[in-house]
Amino acid sequence: MSLAGNDKLTIGAIIKSVRLVQQAGYLKDAGSCAGQILYENYEYLIxxxxxxxxxSIPEILRIVKSKRDKDLIRGYLHLFFPVYANEELEKCKPKKVEEFRREETKALLIDFELYKRLTxxxxxxxxxKLNDIRLEVRFVTTNWKAYLESFLKWPTTDAPASLSELVKVGWIKAGLLSHFxxxxxxxxxxxxxxxxILDKLFNATLTIHYFDKSYLSEWAKPSSLERLMKMARTIAALCRNAKRSPGNFTQAICDWEEDLEYLHRTYxxxxLNLQALNWPET
Structure with a gap:
């Protein structure tokens, strides 16, 4: 759904519609909604x-209710817009002209969801930080924002090694693989x-304190069929995602498929009696 307007009246109508949805209890993520309105109407608001x-900006900010969302929106606003907002997002004041680098800001502008994911x-x-990331991936892709969004979803890609240092992320789906x-x-x-590494993970007893118990339980017992299938499905999912994503993941995909074949052949x-279980496809 587009939340873009082109003048005060249409943006006002968008905000009014969102508030009606919010009052009816159907707005699931007020922070993301407000952030999307800010992003999609960036040029007009600037x-x-x-x-x-x-x-218009204070009207948009009134959609936000939780403290966490307010903190995120305030940070996004301060970085990309020529305004300051107080802690409760009740008041805004303009920045001085010399405080706002318009061209640089426009070049590095990311949507609110990507900002939230990074945070x-x-x-x-x-x-x-954003400029460093852009420079690191310039030889891999021209769309650094889409590439960054994909990179944040999993750790094992052929992104430049230095990008991993700039963006250190604890991925959920591949968290245990990465930990090993x-x-x-x-x-x-x-x-x-x-x-x-895969052999060790297949046979290991998992007692890693900083992973949730519910997450570890998904990996089942050592040397079990359930552990094997969890490993295989995780790797296959990463591989499928890479095939659908921008950027050059050829080597990563090749490695994943080679490792899946090893798990299939070896374990x-x-x-016995595995007819009911289908080996995952990439």
């Missing part, structure tokens, strides 16, 4: 801010090392 017309990953989002040191792609390990065929 122009209004430069003319000292700040009426959730404990990344301090600054212009310097399993990495693929141009900056990953050779085949023999990856196989050794899957040794279990």
């Amino acid at each position: 122009q209004q801010s430069f003319h000292r017309n700040l009426n 959730d990953a404990k990344v301090e989002v600054t212009f310097d 040191g399993y990495h693929v792609g141009m900056s990953g390990q050779p085949s023999a090392m990856r196989i050794n 899957y065929k040794t279990f």
